[in-house]
Amino acid sequence: MSDPVQTATKRQKRGVPEGLWLKCPGCQATVFRKTAEERLNVCPECDHHFYVSAKERILQVLDEGTFEEWDANLRPADPLEFSDKRPYVEKLKSEQKRTGLNDAAVTGTGMIRARRVAFGVTDSAFFMGSMGSVVGERLTRLVEQATARQLPLIIISGSGGGARMHEGILSLMQMAKVSAALARFSETGGLYISVLTNPTMGGVAASFASLGDVVFAEPRALVGFAGPRTIKATLKIELPKGFQTSEFLLEHGFIDRIVTREKLKSEIARTIDYCGK
């Protein structure tokens, strides 16, 4: 089992081009990479929140050296023998190599400002952060562990893909599986904080990501059920500005707070203190 924290430095950052400088998609400014990295991958000019890998997220949110990974031995299978232009197994291998992850979710336990939590994060770079059987199983086990150990549960979602097409109906059923585990967790009085990051769409948005007792979202993240392209194609009209952003969701009453990356750790800790036993 590899230490996820150590591999974090090795892997390539998606959405952030290599080199000393990077172009911000938020304000089009060219910003010094190091300055952005010092600000947890947030643009110093416009506060655009760049992509953050699962492993970097662990470093950002959990107290140093406290993360202990659970169920790292789960690996994806290919139950449908799905193949389009390239077989699913081959694609999996190249995603695994590129990201250093077995699948899109990393789960375990750690401390947030000295408060023990059950912690999960999905990485939108691995198959667009989509949920197949491994993501569903790891998150369900995480919820069950949080229930058994009476830990606050934190899940940070990033998924452009929703339920993973390549595992077919089995992916869809993960939505029901994780949601059922969360319902049991809630019955025992457990606190679940869901953090939405760019993007959180489809079956991930329509299951665990929306079920937090408290739901936070990073600024300007894309969050919704149907993809904007699907809606545009169905309705054949231009979508309103700011549609399906965190701010849009806040305005319509579906999230509790928009929290910048810089404040995320302290906001989580504070919420635990209000709700924890």
Added chain:
Amino acid sequence: MEVPGPGFEFEEPIYELQCKLHEYEEQPEKTPEVEDAIRRTRREIADLTEQIYANLSPWQTVQVARHKNRPHTVDYVSLAFDEFVELHGDKHFGDDSAIRTGFAKLDQHKVMVVGHEKGRTYKEKSACFFGCAHPEGYRKAMGKMRMAAKFGLPIVCLIDTPGAYPGIGAEERGQAQVIAENMYEMSRLGTPIICIVIGEGGSGGALGIGVGDRVAILQNSYYSVISPEGCAGIIWKSHEFASKAADALRFTSSHLKELGIVDDVISEPLGGAHRDPHRMASSVKMYLMKTLNELRSSPIDDLLQQRYDKFRRMGVFLEDTAELDVAE
């Protein structure tokens, strides 16, 4: 009398035989030879229909599941149930006609029916967005199911949707939120729940009323994470590859049974449910009666545990264990 045209390309040979039969039947003089020909052709039609329908490709199955005459929720409600008292509205925003809800009687059983409705006429279809529900539809469904649990009524969910509606209003009113909440609540709702996919099981829109103690599917229905057209659009950038996508997705009733997603497959009349809605409805009724009797004899705590375990088991993955390492 005219012979109705073939519903699909693959039904063309059946249609040809039906035309031949029609010709014989129209003959003014029924000689013994003509009588024989009629009998023979009828048998040929039955054999051919059986043969074709026993070997439908996944894409053909999708076409049957979407057939314009395939029985819908409103048909089952009138054919399989003795009474239906429709209950409207989500008490929050509106009344979505893409999901119908109400009290219904099935012999001695009183139940709550929740079902997608696609509509038959153009006016009905556009009123219910071809069976694509909005958040108010899912909220209405959940409200009625909660009430059913309160008064000890078992719930029957009839699933038939291409998917939850993708639109601006749907997003503004929390499409993702309501689907998530429905699964969450249905997983622990204290009354028996039977779900039957009667036509299309379109992704999250289907699962939003799809968590229950038994999940069954009609033989020629399908249940999928994505529509074959949607999948083809992503992979091949064109809807024309839908038939290839349908093969890859393994979403027909026999695949779903193998994968442990559905508990039971309900057989359809020869040549599909659309050829004999009455017989289809009576099979559905028989299944519901049998299953209701079974579920009602279990204590609710056992049912809830089994319902949890049923979904808990779903998924296929590899798990490296120490023992496995040794074995290797």
